[in-house]
Each structure stands twice: as C-alpha cells, then as structure tokens.
Amino acid sequence: MKAFLTGAWEFVVGDDWPTALGVVLALALTALCSSASIPSWWIMPVAVIGLLALSIARAAADRPGRR
Amino acid sequence: MSAGELGLALSVFLACAVEAVEALTIVLAVGTTRGWRSALAGVGAAMLALAAIVAALGPALTALPIDLLRVLVGGLLLIFGLQWLRKAILRAAGLKAKHDERETYAQERRAAQAAGRGGAGFDAYAFAISFKGVLLEGLEVAFIVLTFGANQHRIPLAAAAAAAAVLLVAAAGAAARAPLAKVPENLMKFAVGVMLTSFGMFWGAEGAGASWPGGDAALLAIIPGVLLAAIVMTRAVGRAQPPVAGGEIAAAPAEAREEATVRAWRA
Numbered sequence: 001m002k003a004f005l006t007g008a009w010e011f012v013v014g015d016d017w018p019t020a021l022g023v024v025l026a027l028a029l030t031a032l033c034s035s036a037s038i039p040s041w042w043i044m045p046v047a048v049i050g051l052l053a054l055s056i057a058r059a060a061a062d063r064p065g066r067r
Numbered sequence: 068m069s070a071g072e073l074g075l076a077l078s079v080f081l082a083c084a085v086e087a088v089e090a091l092t093i094v095l096a097v098g099t100t101r102g103w104r105s106a107l108a109g110v111g112a113a114m115l116a117l118a119a120i121v122a123a124l125g126p127a128l129t130a131l132p133i134d135l136l137r138v139l140v141g142g143l144l145l146i147f148g149l150q151w152l153r154k155a156i157l158r159a160a161g162l163k164a165k166h167d168e169r170e171t172y173a174q175e176r177r178a179a180q181a182a183g184r185g186g187a188g189f190d191a192y193a194f195a196i197s198f199k200g201v202l203l204e205g206l207e208v209a210f211i212v213l214t215f216g217a218n219q220h221r222i223p224l225a226a227a228a229a230a231a232a233v234l235l236v237a238a239a240g241a242a243a244r245a246p247l248a249k250v251p252e253n254l255m256k257f258a259v260g261v262m263l264t265s266f267g268m269f270w271g272a273e274g275a276g277a278s279w280p281g282g283d284a285a286l287l288a289i290i291p292g293v294l295l296a297a298i299v300m301t302r303a304v305g306r307a308q309p310p311v312a313g314g315e316i317a318a319a320p321a322e323a324r325e326e327a328t329v330r331a332w333r334a
Contacts, residue, residue, distance in 0.1 A: 011206065012146065016153070020146045027142055027275050034276025041279050044272040045289070048145065048264060049296050055153050056304055060162060 018058075022051040070286065075215045076228040078262040082211050083232035085255045086204040091236055092168045092246040093200035096175030097193045099244075101182075105190035109197030114233075117205045121212055121226060128217035134274045140214040141271025147210070148263025152297055155257035160305035165253055168246035211263070218270055261297060265290040 013020045026047035033040035068076070098106035128136065157163035175196070182192045208229055216225030239247055269279065269286055279285035 011210075012143065014150050016150060019149050019153075023142055023145050023149070023271075027138060027271050030272050030275040030277050031138075039277075040275070041272055041277040041285075044268045044277070045292065048149070048268050048293070052149055052152060052156075052264075052296070053300060055149065056156055056300055059153065059157055060304055060307070063162065 016055055016058075019051050019055045022047060022054075026051075071219055071283065072221060072224060074262060074266060074286070074290075075219055075221060075225055078259060078266070079208070079212055079215060079225045079228040080232045081255050081262075082259045083208045083229040084236055085250070085252050085259065086208050087233050087236035088168065088247045088250050088252060089166065089171075090201045090204040091240040092172050093175055093204075094197050095240060095244075095246060096172050097179050097196050097200075100176050100179035101190050101193040105193035106197040108189075109194040109199075110201050112194075113198045113201035113205060116202055117209050120206075120209050121222070124213055125217060125222045128213060129220055129222070131217075134276075136218060137270040137274030139274070140218045141267045141269070141274050143210075144214050144263050144267030145271055146267075147207070148260050148265075148267050150260075151256055152260030152264055152293075155253055155260050156297055156301045156304065158253045159257065159301045162304065168248040168250075168252075172246040215266070257297065261290065261294045265293045268293075 026044055029047075030040045030043045033043065094106055094110055097109075128140075131139070154163065158165050179192070179196070212222065212225040212229050216222035236247065265286065269289055273279065281288075
C-alpha cells in the first residue's frame with residue numbers, strides 16, 4: 001500500500017510539488033473570488049505563467065557546474 | 068466535431084503516439100533479443116490492464132457533478148501539463164538531454180542479453196519487461212484519456228484517438244523493425260504540454276466558478292497564449308543558461324520523478 005501511494009504521489013505530483021501546490025492555491029483563490037462575485041478568470045492564466053517560469057528557473061538553477 | 072472534441076482527440080493522439088514510441092523501443096529490444104512470443108504476451112497483458120483501468124474509472128468520473136469534475140480534472144491536467152511543458156522547454160533550450168531511442172534500444176538489448184534464461188518456453192523476463200514498459204508508458208495516456216474524455220463525456224472518442232496512435236506507431240515499428248528515432252518526440256511533447264495546460268486552465272477555472280470572456284471561444288486565445296509564453300521561456304532560458312557538455316541537467320528533476328515512480332511500483 002505504501003509503495004502504491006508513493007507511486008501515485010510521484011505519478012501525479014512528481015518532484016515539483018511547489019507547482020502542484022501553486023495550482024491548488026490558484027484554483028482556491030479563483031473559487032474564493034468567484035463566490036464573492038469578483039471577476040476571477042484572469043487568476044489562472046497569471047498563476048500558470050508564473051508557476052511555469054518559476055519551475056523552469058528552479059530546474060535551471062539546479063544545473064550542476066552552474067556558476 | 069467541435070473545437071473541444073478536436074482538442075481532445077489531438078491531445079490524446081499526440082500524447083499516446085509519443086508514449087507508444089517509447090514503449091515500442093523497449094518491446095522491440097526485448098522481442099528481437101529474447102523472442103517475440105513472451106514479449107508480445109506482455110504487451111497484450113499491459114494493454115488489457117490499461118483498458119480495464121479506463122473502463123473501471125471512466126464511469127465513476129463521469130458520474131461526478133460537472134463543476135467538481137471540471138475543477139478536479141482541470142487541476143490534474145494542469146499539474147500534468149505543466150510537467151510535460153517544463154520538460155519540453157528544458158529539452159528545447161538544450162538544458163536537458165533529448166530522449167534518444169537508439170541509445171535506449173541499445174541499453175535494453177544489453178540488459179536483455181545479460182539476463183539469464185529461465186529455460187525453454189515461456190520467457191518471464193521478456194514478458195515482465197514488455198508488460199512494465201507498456202504499462203508505465205501507458206498510464207499517463209490512460210490518465211489523459213480519462214480526464215479529457217470524462218470532462219467532455221467523450222471517453223470513447225479519447226480511447227479511439229489513443230488506439231489510432233498505438234496502431235500507427237505499431238505499424239510504423241513493424242515496418243521499420245527498428246526504434247522510431249526520427250519521430251520529433253520533443254516537439255510532440257511540447258504540443259501535448261501546451262494543450263494539457265490550456266485545457267486544464269480553462270476547465271479548472273470554470274469548475275472553480277470563473278466565467279471566461281467569450282465562453283468556449285476563450286480557448287482560441289488561451290492555447291496560442293500558452294504556446295507563446297512557452298516559446299518565450301524556451302528562448303529566455305536558453306540564452307541565460309548556455310548548455311553544458313552533453314546538454315543535460317544531471318539527475319534532472321523530471322527524470323528523477325519517472326525513476327522514482329518506476330522504483331516505487333517495482334517495489
């Protein structure tokens with residue numbers, strides 16, 4: 001069971017948990033704004049571009065031999 | 068066919084084709100080294116397992132309330148799509164090695180030759196390696212078929228697109244009798260990443276209660292927007308981080324994830 005759960009976690013979330021967490025938080029913020037009748041369609045595009053840029057920056061910074 | 072259905076079919080077809088190319092390399096290496104009977108039995112068993120997963124989970128997903136389904140599917144597609152896109156951007160920028168089917172083929176052949184024979188008849192090694200290769204490569208596709216298909220209540224269309232991709236790759240592999248090294252895998256992964264991210268964002272926001280300007284037509288702006296952002300990031304990171312020797316990030320995060328998944332399920 002532990003192996004299955006670990007495998008499922010690695011399969012869905014992978015090694016980049018900050019991005020997965022960011023997606024969940026962005027969806028929660030969208031739901032919160034929507035429930036308060038605040039226009040919220042723009043939140044996800046901004047969040048997605050930001051999360052992707054941060055994820056790539058982290059991967060690039062992890063390069064071995066980088067000065 | 069609506070724009071949504073076209074996006075569904077195209078995304079599933081591309082995702083399945085690229086994963087099928089990788090699975091084909093493993094099966095070819097095992098089949099040519101150890102014999103085809105057990106290798107193909109492993110492929111068949113894995114395909115049955117994948118079909119059973121889709122058949123079992125599909126009805127359960129489509130039974131969910133539409134908003135819950137959209138936020139759940141949108142969120143999962145987005146997490147998946149961002150990972151595909153990140154890998155593709157890093158590869159396109161020269162910061163991560165591209166998948167080399169010839170090298171994978173040679174490695175699998177060496178491993179198959181080194182493994183001992185269990186005796187005449189059924190070859191457990193060939194069966195197990197083919198089964199695991201097809202199952203692990205196919206799980207992501209099954210996930211995409213389920214999420215994309217369930218959200219539009221078109222799982223049969225998604226499954227048909229996946230089957231078409233498998234048949235095409237299998238036919239090409241049978242004709243070539245070699246790994247399909249010339250398939251532009253990274254370009255296909257880039258396209259799949261853009262589609263998964265775009266549809267994930269669209270459905271996730273809708274499920275969370277947002278209303279897109281223009282309704283479904285917003286996808287005509289979202290998809291090119293994500294594509295443009297990904298191209299800009301590829302160029303920016305490529306300029307800022309010149310490739311190291313071999314163009315690979317050692318122990319790259321995405322590869323570490325794949326290896327960890329395999330290790331966990333093999334345990």
